[in-house]
Amino acid sequence: MGQDGGVSRAEVCVAACADTWRGAGEVLASPIGALPMLGARLARLTVEPDLLLTDGEAMLLAAEDGVVEGWLPYGKVLDLLAGGRRRVMMGASQLDRHGNQNIARIGPATRPTAQLIGFRGAPGNTVNHTTNYWVPRHSRRVFVERVDAVSGVGHDRAAAAGPSALRFHDVRVVVTNLAVLDFAGPGGSMRLRSVHPGVTREEVLAHTGFPLAIDEVTSTRLPTDDELTLIRSVIDPRGLRDREVPA
């Protein structure tokens, strides 16, 4: 599956990430990590031209050529997200079947076996605006029965916390190196929506630490020719995508 001939797995993932920005409109796109960033840029060059993107720091960049159109330092992002004009794609060290996400730590709070980055903005993101996740290595280590700390709020926890937690809660899609999943299963549980070309549903189930809801499982769409050209020659000519998702 070379760059010149067939479509690589990483390219399928970039397009799947791009699809998570569909319908976002004129809001700040906050992709955390390489593939989400490529996906957001692809979405802006195709179906969502009004998305806003930063340089990863304080500047809003109007286009791929780096023209600055605005200023958004971290403090302003923290204010902005409460207003909801934002959509984020975060990573996850753990995710459970209801979309509870952990990036804080593995093990007990008093003495973690692995201290991770902390809660970051995950609690605020998940109760304020649409949140999606990207998992570069779909495994039972990530997809667990119970997360060790709930940093991103899942559907069950939002419902239990009451109307103020639910009001803007919208945890929607998980894209992995194997599949696209959503929360259209019973009771807002995780459902297998599509498997990437070359991946079987059994493979996805074997790498998921809980039963997935399954109805119609489709094949994740291939990038269009236009998208492939954009990915390969405009947004990722150096092939960052292949480092995160090997062929």
Added chain:
Amino acid sequence: MRDKVMSADEVVASLRDGMTVGIGGWGSRRKPMALVRAILRSSVTDLTVVSYGGPDVGLLCAAGRVRRAVFGFVSLDSIPLDPHFRAARQRGAVEATEYDEGMLLAGLRAAAARLPFLPTRAGLGSDVLRLNPALRTVASPYADGEELVAMPAIELDVALVHLNRADRHGNAQYLGPDPYLDDVLCAAARRSYVSCERIVPTDELLRGGPPQSLLVSRMHVAGVVEAPRGAHFTSCVPDYGRDEPFQRRYAASGADPVAWQAFLDEFLAGDERSYLAAVDAFHGAAA
């Protein structure tokens, strides 16, 4: 107007064991590292450190000065996790009060406004509430039916921040793209100390940047320290970027006590001048 110029060691001499210290910057960006290094030279310990954390938290934890870290994250940015902070947490050596980044900001704003709390949606449904059993929610008194997190004020005994320029009276200026939350931190603290790359006459401040770059007012500042490269090895744009090779060396020393002792001996056994000389020597070997 008062002349507030003092040394980093004088700032630290005003600290007491057990204080709650807010540290400015963000991750591995514009951290008051010269002031942190001065803490390492002192005997001050048992600190509660409030920070959008980076190597400031890592260094203080590795040196055993932190009882409790209050944070939304601790990251070295180009290296996602600080190994010193991780090691201290995994030893059970440092207690943690873990917040969402926005909750932390709400808590600092509440303290700055002398309010007991500020309502926020962030935290609802997450384990932040479960981990901090003292946290309460507050019901809206209006007809909306909302019940939100009542984020308590985070009152700081002291705030430590590093900016690009300041005058002798404590008016301080950032010249990079992001103020971070340094102004809020200073307003939330009983006393704030600003270190800066260069102390300039007041009338020179506006030659360096626009009025809105004057982030911190002298009314919030108790002392000013001139500390060139005082944010090293974090970034202090536009004066300098992050020292990535040095940060990698710092991170690598988190792997085991022997490597950490070697790092201490090489860089932190003396004063700030010898630290900077050792950093130059570290790069000289490569240059």
